[in-house]
Each structure stands twice: as structure tokens, then as C-alpha cells.
Amino acid sequence: MTSLSRAGRLFGIGLGPGDPELVTVKAMRYLQRATVVAYFAKAGRCGIARTIATPWLSHGVRELPLHYPVTTEMPFDGDDYVSLLGAFYAEAADLLAVDLAAGQDVVLLCEGDPLFYGSFMHLYSRLRDRFPVEIVPGVTGMSGCWTAAGEPMTWGDDVLTVLPGTLAAGALRERLAGSDAIVIMKLGQNLPKVRAALDAVGLLDRAIYVERGTMEGQMILPLREKTDDHAPYFAIVLVPGLGRRP
């Protein structure tokens, strides 16, 4: 997939919720013939996307890990956070652009779906005007979680609201109150705030906690029974809808 006569293509490949069998046939084919793969990960970690892709990649594939800067304790909406991450994404885009400009295709591995809260979007927005891009959608983490829980999410006229747990407590309560079915993402240290907001609007008893959905170590339980405050960032809370059921 290298050519002197044309720019390389950037592929944003959705890998689904965690189980490698839940990648699409199209994604599998791109992974099998990839010669350069890039992926986001925390420093010192392999990262979820790279882990899901493992069974499908060829030996000898060249890897470009993109390690997030450490932002713990930094407020998400602060200037420091935004400028640090902005510089990181710009640098990552420059790194991929070297290969792309040389005619080398680059496959960016994305957990879930690339265009749904995906870090891929920050490279896509920086590279889409300079290089051809192809995106393959994936099964979202939330679909993996509600399937693992065996819970129909939306019936009939149900409105589904997807909320990041990073929202302020007041905003969370307000959004929860106007919803039929709810998915709360980006839990991590936001779990106590999310639990309190659900309790405040009378939804705590309908809430289900899902950790590592479709992956090894999967844990599913009523949120009411999750009494500690430790949750990974990718854990999810589901409130299934109660809509029309003929």
C-alpha cells in the first residue's frame, strides 16, 4: 500500500466495543492488510483499540502509538487542558502526515465508532483537507454494553439521551429528567456525581452499571448494588426505556 505517485490514505477504523469478533468484516479486511497502524493510548499502556485489533494484524506491521499527555487533575474546560491536548493532537497529525505524504496508507485504530466521541475526530479534522480519508463505522461501546446486559434500550417513541458523565451535576440532573432511555458515558471519577444525579431524579433503581462490556472481566450489576466509587473511564450506566410494547 505504498506508492510514489499519490498521497497515502488515512483509514479511521471502528473496532467495536471490545470483543475482537465484533469488528466488522470490512474492518477485519483493512486490519489484515494494514502495513502501518496508529492508535491512541495512555503512556505505558497498550490501549483498548490496539488490544482489540491484535488477532487481526499481520506480523511485521509498523506501529505508531500516540500516547496521550498526562492530564489527571486538570479541569476539562481549563485553558491548560485544551492547549496541552491541542498541541498533542497537532503533533500526532504531523506524525501521520509524514507517512501519508510519502504515499503510505495509515490505519488509525478506533475503539467503538470513530465519529462518536472518538479521538480519531481530532486527527480527521486536521488531516481531511490534505489527504484522502476513509472511515469504517463500528459497533459502539454502548451497544456492546446493552447487549451484554440483555437489555432492550429503546421502544416505540422512546427518546434516547447519551450524556457524558463529565457534565456538571446540575446539567446532568436536568438532562436526565427529560429522557426516556439514557446512556451515561465517561464515568471514571464521575461515578459518585452520576449516581447522585440519578437518585435525585428518581432513576437510580432503573440504572444498570456495565464495566468492560463484551470483554474479559465484564461486570454488570444494578447501579444500586455498586456501592464503591471506583469505575474505569469507559464504564457505562444504562437506563433502558419503557416505551410502547405492542
Add this chain to the structure above:
Amino acid sequence: MTSLSRAGRLFGIGLGPGDPELVTVKAMRYLQRATVVAYFAKAGRCGIARTIATPWLSHGVRELPLHYPVTTEMPFDGDDYVSLLGAFYAEAADLLAVDLAAGQDVVLLCEGDPLFYGSFMHLYSRLRDRFPVEIVPGVTGMSGCWTAAGEPMTWGDDVLTVLPGTLAAGALRERLAGSDAIVIMKLGQNLPKVRAALDAVGLLDRAIYVERGTMEGQMILPLREKTDDHAPYFAIVLVPGLGRRP
């Protein structure tokens, strides 16, 4: 996959948004070894799910088409509609139960994701206490549509709201006003109402119309430029989020 000693298993297999290459590897494997497949379709039609599955099914697979009763012109929340559909789902569940009770596995084909507005849920709720069920999540129609449009949907703290176009005009306007990113499903004859609601809350210029996303005949255009009122039921309107972009 037939056994005299045990009940058959019901498989709810998500097939993704339309392109057969967007089924998961897991779904492909279940389709390839299926001996009995069931699927919902309008009378006289093959149906989207059965069409997507075509390249993956074996010759000689036995088919159980489940034809929806004709409900055109019937209000969705009327008693007639609910009782007609309720009888239809009960009958469909009984039909599948004959095979399942005889030890025959049955694969129910589902477009998109089975637990996200899926007709599968109406059979699942009727059969899950009697037979073992396995569900395979799929890429949702909305993921297929925003990928086809090349539009990142949710950034940072964006709240995503998924609205059925079947909602009343007032409810639509109210839900739209409190959202960052929006997906409107089940368009069909609801298109004029949806367009007016988006216009009323100032979102019409951000709205994108997607018809047959990822399939042959795909059409993507700004909703403002879609001047006629004809839309298939599965067409979708997207309003991408504008959240934090470091």
C-alpha cells in the same frame, strides 16, 4: 444445529446499517452456519435485514418471513394499532417457538442493532423466559449514516439526543432545543413536521438528510436542499455536535 435433547437457541443478529461488509465477524459466522432464518418485512417485500444477509447465507437455508400487518393510516398510539401489532408479534413468537421447542436453532435477522428500536425486542420479550437467547450487537443505522456523511457527531461534553420523528411537533421542538447533537429517526411521512420543528428552533441550517446510508442509492444532502416531502421510513436527519475540540 438440531438436537432432540435440548431446546433450540434464538439468535438475534444485528446486521448493521446496510452494507453487507458492515456485519460483524461474529454475525457473519452465525449467518454462514444458520439452517433456519427468520426476518421481519413488509408484505411483498424482501426486507432490509434479509437483503443485507444475502451474501452470507448458505444455500438451502430455511426461511421464515414475518410479514408486518398493514398499518398505514393507523395512529401509532391508537388501540387498534397496538392490538393488531400485539397479535402479530404473538403469532410470530409462536411460529418461532415451534422450531425452538423441537431443538432447532433460529437466527432472527435484524437491521442495525437488535436492541435499539428493533422489532426483535418484541419476540425477545416473548421468548426469553422459554428459550436460550444470544444477541449479537450491530453497527446502528445512525452510525452508518454519519459515517457516510463524513460528519463527526459528538465532541467532548456533547449530549446526543436520538428522537423518533413520530413524536408530536411540540415534543419534537422541546427535545431539539435542549440538545447538542441530534439524530432523528423514523422519518417517512414525518419529514415535513421534522423540518418545521428544526426550523422553529433554529437548527435547520445544521441539519443533514441521509437516505439509504451505506447502501446502493445512498443520498446525502443539507436538509435545507431537500425540498420535497418524500422520505423512506429509515431515512435519518443528523445535526452534528459542536462541542470541545482541542
